[in-house]
Amino acid sequence: MLLSLLVTLLVLSLIPQILKLTQFYLHESYENYQTEYAFFQSDLSHLSNNSHTSFQIINRNTILVHEKEEKSYIKFKNSKLIYENKGRGNITLLNNVIDFKANSINSKIIKVTLKIGDEKVNYEKEFYI
Structure with a gap:
């Protein structure tokens, strides 16, 4: 009897904490802008760390990326960086x-x-290449 009371109290005391934690992760799953930005920074630093890579601005929304003899572009189109x-x-x-x-x-x-x-x-972010 005492054991069942202990288990019941333990479960009832843990439920509010579990619900709070669930709400935190639910909010994070809907607002993943920071996570996407971290991956974007990782991709961009991988590009810029190469010694054969140079960047040049074509216009306000386009950056030309020279990699050895290849030309690539980072463009802002349709609310995306491509x-x-x-x-x-x-x-x-x-x-x-x-x-x-x-x-x-x-x-x-x-x-x-x-x-x-x-x-x-x-969020407003600013970085230098």
Whole structure:
């Protein structure tokens, strides 16, 4: 009898904590902009760490990526950042992009300003290539 009371109290005390934890993960699953941005940064740093890669701004929404003899583009189209690679197809780097601006600081540094999210929740990110 005492054992069953202990088990019942233990279960009843754990239920609110489990519900709080579930709400946290539910919120994170609906708002995955930060996770997508982290993967985008990883892909971009992988591109820029190559010694044979250089970046050049074509226009406000397009960056040309020179890799040895290949030319690829990072373009802002239809609320997405797309990596267009000739011969291999297009890869979506980042979804839910509200605004994308690429400005040249000097001949080797490009400042990129992003606004990602939706109408209710959005984040402004700024990084340098």
